[in-house]
Amino acid sequence: MRPIKAEELLELMTKEFGDRITDSKITKRVEGKQKRENLHLSVTVDRESFKDVVRWLADVQYPLLSVISGWDAGDRVELLYEFQLNGGVLGKGLALTLRVGLPKDSLKIETICDIIPGAQIGEREKQEMLGVRVEGTPDPRRFFLPDDFPEGVYPWRKDESGVPESMIKKLWEAK
Amino acid sequence: MGLDFFLFSILFVFLTMGLGLVVALFIRGIDRKLTAHMQARIGPPLRQPFLDIGKLFGKDTIIPENSIPWLYNLAPIACFASAATLLFYIPLGSLDSVLAGRGDLVLLTYLLLLPSLALTLGGFASGSPYATVGAQREMVTMVSYEFPIIIGVVALAWQMTMLFPFDPNLYAFSLSAFSAHLVWAEVGLFGWVGLALILFVFLLVTTGELAKVPFDVGEAETEIAGGLLAEYSGRNLALFYLGDCIKAVAMGGIIVAIFFPFNLSPLLSISGLQANAVDLLFFFVKIIIVLFFSLMLIRVGVARLKINQVVDVQWFTFSLICIVGLLLVWVDPWLSPVLGILGG
Amino acid sequence: MAEKSCTYSLPIGPIHPALHEPFLFQFQIDGERIKKVDLIGGKVHRGIEWMGMRRNPIQVIYVAERICGICSCSHAFTYCRAVEDAADIDVPERAQYIRAIIAELERMHSHLLWAGVAAHEIGFDSLLYYTWRAREGVMDLLELISGNRVNYGMLMIGGVRRDLSDETLSKIKDAMDRFDPVADKLIYLFLEDKTVKLRTQDVGILSFNDAIKLCALGPTARASGVRKDVRQDQPYCAYADLEIRAITPENFDKETVGDVYDKTLVRLLEVKQSIGIIKQCVDSLPSGDLLAEPKLVKILATLKKVNNEGLGRVEAPRGELVHWVRLQESTNLRAWKARSPTYNNVLPWQPMLIGEQIADIPIVAASTDPCFSCLDRAVVTKNGKSEIITGEELHRLSLEKTRRLKKWG
Numbered sequence: 001m002r003p004i005k006a007e008e009l010l011e012l013m014t015k016e017f018g019d020r021i022t023d024s025k026i027t028k029r030v031e032g033k034q035k036r037e038n039l040h041l042s043v044t045v046d047r048e049s050f051k052d053v054v055r056w057l058a059d060v061q062y063p064l065l066s067v068i069s070g071w072d073a074g075d076r077v078e079l080l081y082e083f084q085l086n087g088g089v090l091g092k093g094l095a096l097t098l099r100v101g102l103p104k105d106s107l108k109i110e111t112i113c114d115i116i117p118g119a120q121i122g123e124r125e126k127q128e129m130l131g132v133r134v135e136g137t138p139d140p141r142r143f144f145l146p147d148d149f150p151e152g153v154y155p156w157r158k159d160e161s162g163v164p165e166s167m168i169k170k171l172w173e174a175k
Numbered sequence: 176m177g178l179d180f181f182l183f184s185i186l187f188v189f190l191t192m193g194l195g196l197v198v199a200l201f202i203r204g205i206d207r208k209l210t211a212h213m214q215a216r217i218g219p220p221l222r223q224p225f226l227d228i229g230k231l232f233g234k235d236t237i238i239p240e241n242s243i244p245w246l247y248n249l250a251p252i253a254c255f256a257s258a259a260t261l262l263f264y265i266p267l268g269s270l271d272s273v274l275a276g277r278g279d280l281v282l283l284t285y286l287l288l289l290p291s292l293a294l295t296l297g298g299f300a301s302g303s304p305y306a307t308v309g310a311q312r313e314m315v316t317m318v319s320y321e322f323p324i325i326i327g328v329v330a331l332a333w334q335m336t337m338l339f340p341f342d343p344n345l346y347a348f349s350l351s352a353f354s355a356h357l358v359w360a361e362v363g364l365f366g367w368v369g370l371a372l373i374l375f376v377f378l379l380v381t382t383g384e385l386a387k388v389p390f391d392v393g394e395a396e397t398e399i400a401g402g403l404l405a406e407y408s409g410r411n412l413a414l415f416y417l418g419d420c421i422k423a424v425a426m427g428g429i430i431v432a433i434f435f436p437f438n439l440s441p442l443l444s445i446s447g448l449q450a451n452a453v454d455l456l457f458f459f460v461k462i463i464i465v466l467f468f469s470l471m472l473i474r475v476g477v478a479r480l481k482i483n484q485v486v487d488v489q490w491f492t493f494s495l496i497c498i499v500g501l502l503l504v505w506v507d508p509w510l511s512p513v514l515g516i517l518g519g
Numbered sequence: 520m521a522e523k524s525c526t527y528s529l530p531i532g533p534i535h536p537a538l539h540e541p542f543l544f545q546f547q548i549d550g551e552r553i554k555k556v557d558l559i560g561g562k563v564h565r566g567i568e569w570m571g572m573r574r575n576p577i578q579v580i581y582v583a584e585r586i587c588g589i590c591s592c593s594h595a596f597t598y599c600r601a602v603e604d605a606a607d608i609d610v611p612e613r614a615q616y617i618r619a620i621i622a623e624l625e626r627m628h629s630h631l632l633w634a635g636v637a638a639h640e641i642g643f644d645s646l647l648y649y650t651w652r653a654r655e656g657v658m659d660l661l662e663l664i665s666g667n668r669v670n671y672g673m674l675m676i677g678g679v680r681r682d683l684s685d686e687t688l689s690k691i692k693d694a695m696d697r698f699d700p701v702a703d704k705l706i707y708l709f710l711e712d713k714t715v716k717l718r719t720q721d722v723g724i725l726s727f728n729d730a731i732k733l734c735a736l737g738p739t740a741r742a743s744g745v746r747k748d749v750r751q752d753q754p755y756c757a758y759a760d761l762e763i764r765a766i767t768p769e770n771f772d773k774e775t776v777g778d779v780y781d782k783t784l785v786r787l788l789e790v791k792q793s794i795g796i797i798k799q800c801v802d803s804l805p806s807g808d809l810l811a812e813p814k815l816v817k818i819l820a821t822l823k824k825v826n827n828e829g830l831g832r833v834e835a836p837r838g839e840l841v842h843w844v845r846l847q848e849s850t851n852l853r854a855w856k857a858r859s860p861t862y863n864n865v866l867p868w869q870p871m872l873i874g875e876q877i878a879d880i881p882i883v884a885a886s887t888d889p890c891f892s893c894l895d896r897a898v899v900t901k902n903g904k905s906e907i908i909t910g911e912e913l914h915r916l917s918l919e920k921t922r923r924l925k926k927w928g
Contacts, residue, residue, distance in 0.1 A: 032759025065734050069843040071854030093752030118734030144564045155569045214648040304529045388642045478714040479642025
C-alpha cells in the first residue's frame, strides 16, 4: 500500500468532486523532541455528495472510520466523520475529517454501512443522541439509550429537543 | 440378628455419618487452604467450610417461579443421602464398614453416580437456561467418566479372581477383598504396571467425578454462571455442598481402600481400640494425600476444558489407558513368570 | 435425513460472572453451538458526554478520567490532546515524556489485568493469581508516581501535574529490570501451556477482512494482522522520537490466525514492548517545564476565547481512543465526543462468536478486552414486568435496610 499525502489527497478530491467540496483545511501538529509533524486534512462536503465521497475514498484507500462526531451548531447539526488513512506505515498516518452540515428542518443523511459496515454503532448513536435520521442503516434500534427513554429527546441537542430540566436527577440533593 | 445388633448398627451408622461429615468438611478446609497456598494466596481458615454450611442453613431458600418445586427440593436431599450412603460401604482403616458384605464395587460405582444424577435432575427442575445447559453437560460428563471407571473396576475384580481362584470366602468385587489382599504384592511386573495405569486414571477421574477444574463443565462459573447450581440457595445449596464434600472423601476412601489398604497398627504393635483409632486417623491422612494428587494438584495446574474436549479425554484417553491396564493385568499371570525365569 | 435443528435462546448479561460490566448478548443456540447473536448495549448509559458538555474544560479532565477505571489516564490524555489541538497549545518535552511513561505503565497493567481475566474465564485460576500479582507491582509503581492506584490525576491541559524525581526514576528503572523476566515467564505460561492452548487456539477467529471492514482496533485488530497502532501511524508525544512498530503475531514468527491465542500473544508482547519504551523514556527524559501554562485560571481564560474544534488520538491499551471537543467562546465545552476502543470492537464480536460453543463465549467476548461503563440504576423483574429502581430509590432502600439491621443488632 502506497501512503497517500494530505496535499495529494486533497488535489485528487478536488479534481474528482470540484466545487462540491465547499471547504478544506490542512492542519499540522508537531510532536516530540524531533518535532515530527502529524497532518490533519479537514474537508467540508454537502449532504448530496457525501456518500459519493466516501465511496470514492474507499476505492482510493479503504479508510479506518475512527468515529462519527456530531454537534448542535445552532441552526444546523454538523456531523464529522473522522477517518484514518495510511494505517500501518510508520509516521505517515493521515487524519481525514469529512464534515457535513445538516439543516435542522431536515435532519437526515444516507447510511455508509454498505461501504463501511463498522459505521453501524456510530450511526445508531447519532440517531438517538442528535435526532439525525440515518436512512437505510441496517439496524435502526437504539444502542446506548435505554428503551424507556422518551421519544423526541436528544441529549446532545442544545435546543428544545435536548434533555429537559425535569429529567435531570439531582442525586446530590437526595436525602 | 438380634435387637442389640440392630441397635449397634444404628449407633454405628450415626457415628460414621457424623464423623464422615466432620472429616469431609475438614478435608474441604485443607483443600481450600492448600489450593490457596499453591496459588500464592493466603486462603480461608480451616474451619471456613463449617462456617459456610452454618451460614447457608440460616439463609432463605429461594425457589424459582418456573421451576418444578418438588423435584427442585428433592434433588439436594437425594444428592446428600446417596453421598452419605457411600460412607457406609468404605472400610474405615482397620474397622470394617457398617454395611460390609452388603454391597460391592459395582454398587459403589452406581452410588457414586447418584449424586451427579440428583444434581442433573435439580438442574433440569430449576427452569433456568444456565441450569439446563449445565445439566446437559453434566449428563454427558457422567456418561464419559463412567466407562473408564467400570473398566478399571472389572480389571481389579478379574485380578482378584485370577489370583485366588479357590478361595471360597472371597467375593471379587467386594472392598473387603482388597483390604484383605494387598493388590500390589500379589502381581508380577506386568500386573504392577497395569494397576499403576488404573490408579492413575482413577486419580484423574476423581476430578471429573467431583466436577472440578478441568472437568467442571457442568458448573463452569464464568461460562454458565454456576450452571446446575445457578438457582440453588440456602439449605438446598448447603445439602449439595455437603454431598460434594462427602463424595470427595468417599472417592478418596475407595481409592485408598483398593490401592493402599495399609494400616499403621501392625507396625506400631498396638491393638484394640487404640489400634482402630490410629488406623482411622491414618486412613484419613491417606485420603488427604490421595486427594492432594487427584484434586488439588490438577485443579491448580490446568484450565477448564470444553465439553467435547472433556469427552475426548475421558471417553477415549482414559478408557484406552484403562483397557491397556486391563490387558496387562490379564496377561500378567502368564507373562510375569516368564519374565521372572528370563531374569532369574 | 433432514438435519434437525432446534435453537433456544440464552442471554448472557447484563449481569453475568463472565462479564465485569453490563452488556447483553442474546444468543440463539443449537445444542452447544452459537447460531445467532444480538448485541445489546446501553444497559447503563451514564451520559458522561452530556455531563461534560455542562462543565468547563479543566473539570472535564477529571470526568474523562472516570470514564474507565482501567484506561483512566488514556481518556484524560486523549481529552487533553483534543483541547490542546483546539487551542493550539504546545506541550513541553518533559511533560510529553512523562505522559508516555504513565501511558505505558497503564498499558502494562491493563494487559496484565486482561490476561488474568482471560485465565479466569477459561477456569485457570492459578494463572489469574500469578498474573495479577505481577500486575500489583505495576500498580505500586503507579501509586508511587501519582499517589493513586486507579485515577492517577496526572494530566493537565498543556502538560502534566506531577514531576518524576530522580529517585522515582531509578525506582521505575529497577522495577522494569525486575519485571522483564516476569513478563517472559508469563509469555511462556500463556503460550506454551497445553490446556490454555486447547481453549484459545482456533477459537473466536476474526479474519483480516472483517477486522478492516468492521473497523476493529488495537490488539483485536493487530492479532488479525492489521498493522495499525496510533503510536506508529501518527506518533504523538514521546513516541515521535521512539519509532514504535505495531506488534502482530508475525513478530513471534507465527502465522496470523486472528484467534484468541493470537490476541493473547499480541497483548503479552506489548507488555514487553512497554517495558522497553518505559526504559527508553526514563533514559532520555528531557529537562524543562511540566506545563505550558502553570496557572489554571489563565488556561481557562485562554480556552474561553477559543472558537475551534480539536481531535485527540491516543493508542489506549484496548486500541485507538478518540476524543473530539468543540470549544465555542464559552466557559463550558460546547460539544464533546469520547469514543472508546470498545465502541468499535463491539461489532467484530458477531463474526467471532457465531459457530463457536457456549463454553467459548466468555473467552471470546473477553478477547477484545471490552470495557463498558458503571452502574447507576437497577432493573427489577417481577411477574414479567420490569421496574426500574433509580439512584434515589436505591439510596432510600439501603438506608432502610441499614436501619433494620441496626435494630436487630
